[in-house]
Amino acid sequence: MRVIVGRIGRPHGIRGEVVVGVRTDEPDLRFAVGASLDAGPTADGETPPTQILRVDGKRWHSGQLLIAFAGITDRTAAGELTGSWLSVDSSQLPPPPDPDEFRDHELIGLSVRTSAGQAVGVVTDVLHHGQDLLVVRRAADQGEEYLIPFVKAIVPEVDVAAGVLVIDPPPGLLDPAQAQ
Numbered sequence: 001m002r003v004i005v006g007r008i009g010r011p012h013g014i015r016g017e018v019v020v021g022v023r024t025d026e027p028d029l030r031f032a033v034g035a036s037l038d039a040g041p042t043a044d045g046e047t048p049p050t051q052i053l054r055v056d057g058k059r060w061h062s063g064q065l066l067i068a069f070a071g072i073t074d075r076t077a078a079g080e081l082t083g084s085w086l087s088v089d090s091s092q093l094p095p096p097p098d099p100d101e102f103r104d105h106e107l108i109g110l111s112v113r114t115s116a117g118q119a120v121g122v123v124t125d126v127l128h129h130g131q132d133l134l135v136v137r138r139a140a141d142q143g144e145e146y147l148i149p150f151v152k153a154i155v156p157e158v159d160v161a162a163g164v165l166v167i168d169p170p171p172g173l174l175d176p177a178q179a180q
Helices: 073-080
Strands: 002-012 017-022 036-040 051-061 064-069 083-088 111-114 119-127 132-139 145-149 158-159 163-169
Touching: 002 036, 002 051, 002 064, 002 073
Parallel strands: 111 163
Antiparallel strands: 002 017, 002 083, 017 064, 036 051, 036 083, 051 064, 111 119, 119 132, 132 145, 158 163
């Protein structure tokens, strides 16, 4: 599976640098000099990348990450990369140092059940809006979605190998009529 780490923006200067919109929480690791990144037209994770780019230089300027890629030596060549999504293969990523830390792609697709064993649905997305939220598509009708706060008190168990995520929902989380 492809994991998006950035998107190439406009060229910067005349020597081939580009502004990169960072989409990873480890930019120093992902964009290290010498790192290879796959570049492609879409962020769907399924479309094969169209080219491999090697990071030749990087620097931060006014809060933006500027990257120089090997072989891209002028503004015109850099401009042709504008809009390309940068990704890496998820198998290249080392496991997180904290056993309670998970990457989005590890959670998406996990079956969700309650601690009592009731099937809830499948994780379809992870949102990061101040509070990490799991988007869970309901098992029964495949139309309704739940937003489950991704905190230890509500999600006590995540077993990626088994493909299961266990929740202990407070009253009202799965059924608003039960809210106190």
